[in-house]
Amino acid sequence: MTIGLLGRKVGMTQVFAEDGTIVPVSVVAVEPNTVTGLRTAARDGYTAVQLGAGTAKRLTKPRLGQLKDLPRVKDAREFRVDDVAPYEVGQKLDVTMFVAGETVDVTGVSKGKGFSGTIKRHHFRRGPETHGSDSHRAPGSIGGGTTPGKVFKGTPMSGRMGNDRVTVKKATIVRADAERNLLLIKGPVPGARTALIMIRKA
């Protein structure tokens, strides 16, 4: 695990590479992050850097007490690191951490799909739509009869889909725009627009 940054998804667009090929990119707005806390092996049993981003309108008194005179950050996430020595509380980190061409792991919470059937959720096949069929989107058989006499645990069925923590691994940074505090990442990143995104070096 390495240090990364917190950002917000802006949306997707495309850019032309130098040779004219079109590269689909996700735009992530990464305002400079503040180090809001350090976790050390001696005190916490593990080493991590807590980064904060955004500006909170309201914070609880306990949180204000933790932040003291640090910026009133809206979101904070911990990044596991091997050594916290290079970091200090209050330090600012921005997109200059990344350069174009570098690969990153991008973590976010995927869009919620609600209660979804087996076709959408597990890529089951559809039944016939006509000729007397009534198993249009039905899951079909979910197990045996007398033997084994039960439905096995973990059998794919309908249920809540999405709204999961998802990581896209080895996504390429297309551009790190320090002027506008933006990262352009090749391909999709999890979540809806404005979703909180964690970007870590792969």
Add this chain to the structure above:
Amino acid sequence: MTVTLLDDVVADQIRTDLPQLASGDTVRVAAKVIEGTRERIQVFEGTVMRLRGGGIDRSITVRAVRSGVGVERTFKVNSPRIDHIEVVRHGVARRAQLYFLRKRVGKAASLRERRS
């Protein structure tokens, strides 16, 4: 706000050096092609059959008849592979997509010139 930011990100790649194009125009598109190790400019002349997309995604489909065979090529207008586009003639088109040209042969496939 987010949408304008997305436009802003690609603003520097949108080409402003190209003429205004409309369906029915006869155009000469000069595209850069790579042959082996050499790069040269290939010109394709025909009628703009449709324009699609907006912003960075804008593209045109150009139709021409070459040796009796209909040829359609789609170009990404903002692509750096396009050297230049030249409007040869403005045609009168009463619709945005000129798919009816595909069914027409010879003189019937030509459009009247727009007089301004």
